[in-house]
Amino acid sequence: MNGTRITSKPEPNGHSNGHSNGDTGVPLDHDMHNGWGTIYSCSGFNKDERTRRIWEDYTVSPARVEGQYHKLLSDYTTQFASFFGGYWPITFHAHVSDVLIPTTVASLILNTASTCPLVVEDPALSPLLKDDPEPEKVHQFVRKLLGWTDLHITTPRLAIVEGIYGCAFGPLAHSSPEWEYRIIGAGPSSFSITRDDFASEDTLLHKLHAAKAQGCVAVVCDLVNASDGSIFPPEFFRMLRNCCDKAQIFLLVDEAMTAIRCGAPWVCQRPEYSDDGHLQPDLISFGKGMAVSGIAINFNGLMIRRLAYQRRDQILQTIRFWRSMVTRPIALPVLIEALGILNVAEKEDWPARSEKIGRAFREFINRRVGGIGQGKEIVRGLGAFIAVDREISKQFRVMAAFRRCSSWARWLPKLNSPAAVDSEAIERCLLGPDAKSLRQALANEAEAQGTTPLWCFVCGIDAIVDDWCRTCFLGYCGTADCKKGFNAHECL
Ligand SMILES: [Zn+2]
Numbered sequence: 001m002n003g004t005r006i007t008s009k010p011e012p013n014g015h016s017n018g019h020s021n022g023d024t025g026v027p028l029d030h031d032m033h034n035g036w037g038t039i040y041s042c043s044g045f046n047k048d049e050r051t052r053r054i055w056e057d058y059t060v061s062p063a064r065v066e067g068q069y070h071k072l073l074s075d076y077t078t079q080f081a082s083f084f085g086g087y088w089p090i091t092f093h094a095h096v097s098d099v100l101i102p103t104t105v106a107s108l109i110l111n112t113a114s115t116c117p118l119v120v121e122d123p124a125l126s127p128l129l130k131d132d133p134e135p136e137k138v139h140q141f142v143r144k145l146l147g148w149t150d151l152h153i154t155t156p157r158l159a160i161v162e163g164i165y166g167c168a169f170g171p172l173a174h175s176s177p178e179w180e181y182r183i184i185g186a187g188p189s190s191f192s193i194t195r196d197d198f199a200s201e202d203t204l205l206h207k208l209h210a211a212k213a214q215g216c217v218a219v220v221c222d223l224v225n226a227s228d229g230s231i232f233p234p235e236f237f238r239m240l241r242n243c244c245d246k247a248q249i250f251l252l253v254d255e256a257m258t259a260i261r262c263g264a265p266w267v268c269q270r271p272e273y274s275d276d277g278h279l280q281p282d283l284i285s286f287g288k289g290m291a292v293s294g295i296a297i298n299f300n301g302l303m304i305r306r307l308a309y310q311r312r313d314q315i316l317q318t319i320r321f322w323r324s325m326v327t328r329p330i331a332l333p334v335l336i337e338a339l340g341i342l343n344v345a346e347k348e349d350w351p352a353r354s355e356k357i358g359r360a361f362r363e364f365i366n367r368r369v370g371g372i373g374q375g376k377e378i379v380r381g382l383g384a385f386i387a388v389d390r391e392i393s394k395q396f397r398v399m400a401a402f403r404r405c406s407s408w409a410r411w412l413p414k415l416n417s418p419a420a421v422d423s424e425a426i427e428r429c430l431l432g433p434d435a436k437s438l439r440q441a442l443a444n445e446a447e448a449q450g451t452t453p454l455w456c457f458v459c460g461i462d463a464i465v466d467d468w469c470r471t472c473f474l475g476y477c478g479t480a481d482c483k484k485g486f487n488a489h490e491c492l
């Protein structure tokens with residue numbers, strides 16, 4: 001992944017292209033793919049002096065930085081909770097598909113419940129306060145507290161709200177819209193909640209009671225569909241929170257794609273989704289641009305608050321218990337990077353910026369497409385998660401991220417490009433007078449480094465061919481279909 005990051009843009013001190021301002025590379029490049037949204041910024045965490053220094057230090061003296069591991073992990077944990085308004089990162093994983101595994105979610109909930117103040121501060125229960133720990137007693141107490149049966153413990157399931165993309169493997173892959181994922185789905189399938197179930201609160205509640213009775217430990221939803229950019233209606237989200245509360249089932253929002261990029265730290269914190277601030281989700285899964293994937297816990301969540309966490313030391317204690325199960329919760333270089341990204345996101349206020357970027361891009365696209373899109377929806381998504389009609393996206397000659405079956409192209413611009421907040425500047429850089437020279441600079445850079453444009457212009461997977469366009473800096477993946485699409489492009 002690091003290799004792709006390097007080749008996607010000119011190095012800050014690399015070949016001069018006449019546009020580089022030394023800080024952020026080009027003002028705006030046409031890479032709207034950005035590693036499926038894993039790249040928030042073309043300067044990484046350069047702008048964060050502290051982590052940049054730690055990183056440099058690590059390359060010369062890893063042992064010295066190893067000595068700071070606990071401090072760095074603790075700083076990351078508290079800064080994360082502060083940036084994301086009280087959601088504490090607890091468990092870390094390599095990919096978000098590793099996170100949304102029912103047994104992992106169930107174990108995490110059991111850990112949070114078994115180490116909650118109702119247990120550890122009760123002399124009759126607490127393994128910390130008793131000489132003769134009675135784990136069976138704690139277990140019974142926790143099951144009662146959560147309303148769980150043997151089913152939740154032995155074969156936990158997740159209930160998923162239709163539309164959520166699903167995972168690349170494991171139980172959630174059963175419900176993927178892409179057959180390549182479906183055929184490797186394994187484990188008990190998810191319990192499906194459809195749009196029809198939102199017909200009324202009674203209908204939904206009935207469904208959630210059934211989900212819980214069948215062993216579901218949490219409901220998983222996303223608010224912007226990762227495949228086509230459609231929006232989960234805020235009134236549905238409100239209904240879902242109410243019903244999860246009544247059915248006593250945890251609510252997990254998958255923010256792998258939407259964190260930071262959609263006008264708020266979490267998209268579920270946007271005003272339309274958090275209007276009353278009353279019932280909040282319990283868990284958030286994150287990943288992609290954050291450098292590390294995982295789950296964050298909201299101790300004010302609709303279910304978690306029943307566990308009575310009040311103080312910071314209680315929260316830090318349960319986090320410590322969970323992390324002590326593994327040898328090392330997060331690898332040191334990943335931790336440094338994750339901390340750096342978080343710091344820059346805060347300093348440069350990426351959530352607010354992403355809203356401005358989304359507005360500017362939508363203005364630009366609507367202006368360019370003009371009459372063509374009339375009567376037809378051409379742009380979806382929220383903030384800097386921009387879904388563009390696949391056919392229309394082509395005319396912009398940008399690299400976008402596609403789902404194979406989807407008729408939408410996803411534009412995931414970098415959040416720090418100076419031009420990205422101004423629709424006129426976007427036009428100038430992507431199609432206007434600056435476009436050619438900007439792309440020329442990228443092409444020269446690639447030629448010098450022996451690389452190619454990263455993403456197939458037509459389908460969005462890795463571009464590997466050598467006959468890429470030196471004028472537009474566009475390539476393709478090598479299939480006959482994409483070759484045809486590529487050859488049909490009109491040069492800038
Ligand atoms: Zn292709």
Ligand SMILES: [Zn+2]
Pocket residue numbers: 469470471472473474489490491492
């Ligand atoms: Zn061309």
